[in-house]
Amino acid sequence: MSTSNRKISTPLDEKTLKSLKAGDEVLLSGEIFTARDQAHKRLVETIAKSGKPPIDLKNKIIYYCGPTRTPGGRVIGSCGPTTSSRMDRFTPQLLQIGLKGIIGKGRRSDVVRRSICKHGAVYFLATGGAGAFLSRCVISAKPILFKELGPEAVVRLVVKDFPLIVGIDSKGQDIFKR
Amino acid sequence: MKKINSEMIRRAVAHLCVEANIKLRRDVCAALNRAVKNETNARAKRLLKQLLDNARIAQADKVALCQDTGMPSVFVEIGRDVNTQGLNIDQAIQKGIEDGYRKGFLRNSIVSDPLLRPQPPKFGPGVIHYDFGSHQGLKITVLPKGFGCENKTQLKMFTPTASLDEIKKFIISVVKESGPDACPPYILGVGIGGGADQAVLLAKKALLRPLDKSSSLAHVARLEKELLKKINQTKIGPLGLSGATTALGISVLAAPTHIAGLPVAVSISCHVLRSASVHFK
Numbered sequence: 472m473s474t475s476n477r478k479i480s481t482p483l484d485e486k487t488l489k490s491l492k493a494g495d496e497v498l499l500s501g502e503i504f505t506a507r508d509q510a511h512k513r514l515v516e517t518i519a520k521s522g523k524p525p526i527d528l529k530n531k532i533i534y535y536c537g538p539t540r541t542p543g544g545r546v547i548g549s550c551g552p553t554t555s556s557r558m559d560r561f562t563p564q565l566l567q568i569g570l571k572g573i574i575g576k577g578r579r580s581d582v583v584r585r586s587i588c589k590h591g592a593v594y595f596l597a598t599g600g601a602g603a604f605l606s607r608c609v610i611s612a613k614p615i616l617f618k619e620l621g622p623e624a625v626v627r628l629v630v631k632d633f634p635l636i637v638g639i640d641s642k643g644q645d646i647f648k649r
Numbered sequence: 650m651k652k653i654n655s656e657m658i659r660r661a662v663a664h665l666c667v668e669a670n671i672k673l674r675r676d677v678c679a680a681l682n683r684a685v686k687n688e689t690n691a692r693a694k695r696l697l698k699q700l701l702d703n704a705r706i707a708q709a710d711k712v713a714l715c716q717d718t719g720m721p722s723v724f725v726e727i728g729r730d731v732n733t734q735g736l737n738i739d740q741a742i743q744k745g746i747e748d749g750y751r752k753g754f755l756r757n758s759i760v761s762d763p764l765l766r767p768q769p770p771k772f773g774p775g776v777i778h779y780d781f782g783s784h785q786g787l788k789i790t791v792l793p794k795g796f797g798c799e800n801k802t803q804l805k806m807f808t809p810t811a812s813l814d815e816i817k818k819f820i821i822s823v824v825k826e827s828g829p830d831a832c833p834p835y836i837l838g839v840g841i842g843g844g845a846d847q848a849v850l851l852a853k854k855a856l857l858r859p860l861d862k863s864s865s866l867a868h869v870a871r872l873e874k875e876l877l878k879k880i881n882q883t884k885i886g887p888l889g890l891s892g893a894t895t896a897l898g899i900s901v902l903a904a905p906t907h908i909a910g911l912p913v914a915v916s917i918s919c920h921v922l923r924s925a926s927v928h929f930k
Binding site: 509536537538539540541542545548549550551553554555556576577578596598599600601602603604606607619620621622623634636646647 | 696699700702703704706707710711712713714715716717718754755756757758766768769770795797800828829830831832888889890919920921
């Protein structure tokens with residue numbers, strides 16, 4: 472059922488996305504973008520107004536995360552996932568413009584699950600409450616958008632072997648509905 | 650007792666904020682270790698070990714256990730020998746929170762207005778509760794609870810003739826509704842009695858009791874034991890991915906209530922239950 476420690480890298484191509492099954496455990500390397508409540512609100516508002524997002528999200532991965540502040544000499548502070556369901560109201564619009572991966576924790580609505588399936592994307596789970604552990608997998612972190620939001624700014628992270636479990640796969644299979 | 654000044658309180662609170670957020674409570678660590686031993690599901694066992702690794706890394710790297718460093722609740726217990734003259738306890742605590750969160754590189758998660766939500770968020774204020782007791786000295790406890798689990802808090806106003814079974818069902822339903830979303834395995838604080846306000850406060854205060862202690866009231870201790878068993882039978886498991894470990898502990902506090910009512914409040918804590926205390930004597 473689960474493929475332990477399979478390594479995947481960004482950008483996730485169609486073949487990789489299709490091969491991932493709910494329950495698979497993977498180690499992700501590459502580029503991901505943090506965004507949570509306020510950043511989602513602004514992204515979706517901008518798309519509604521101008522037809523395109525302020526950053527290119529095509530084939531990208533969003534991580535629902537608002538890290539602690541970064542102590543000197545470190546790449547990032549504690550950086551675990553936040554509850555995904557709060558972003559349910561915004562997710563279909565982002566999948567519509569090409570978002571292919573989402574990292575968070577907990578359940579998604581049926582609307583989101585169907586939208587993930589429709590767009591051939593994947594929803595990953597990271598270990599909630601393991602922010603210190605996960606911070607060791609982050610190689611670089613650079614705020615790129617909405618910096619005035621502080622912990623809710625969009626930050627470009629480069630991660631190495633970031634441990635994830637496939638929550639909803641591109642066929643719409645949901646790990647919490649088995 | 651020794652004379653206390655505002656500066657001592659400020660420094661102590663700053664230290665407690667950092668300690669609570671970086672060093673996992675010893676009783677929670679012990680409960681996680683027990684859970685690893687008892688867990689039968691292989692993935693759940695692996696995830697529980699990851700949580701213990703997280704606690705070790707947080708302490709070694711001096712980085713917060715969880716990125717959500719909470720909205721700090723501060724419980725102040727003022728003993729009868731404490732002379733509060735000349736003290737500005739409220740201000741000292743709020744300044745201590747700000748110092749601690751700043752120096753500890755904790756997250757600024759507080760917006761000063763819940764509707765306008767001005768950005769960026771700030772370090773405080775925290776929420777302070779004062780109790781005057783018959784003990785000696787001044788005790789301050791900081792409980793920085795994350796909001797993923799705080800959002801799962803529920804209050805139900807039962808009628809006085811409600812059965813114990815109905816109450817149990819409600820408490821278990823709160824866990825089921827939280828499901829995988831609020832970082833299980835959970836710790837439950839339950840407040841029964843008082844008015845609505847006291848029930849919710851008791852539920853949160855219940856989280857301060859060490860997990861290896863049970864209620865001193867026999868009928869309440871029985872209820873705790875039975876609820877813990879039933880909650881673990883839900884098999885929600887770590888991260889909600891199934892397993893024998895859905896809750897690490899449950900603590901119920903009861904208080905006098907009105908003949909017409911029976912308030913029950915449930916405060917769910919994620920597995921990163923954080924608190925730290927100081928006692929000035």
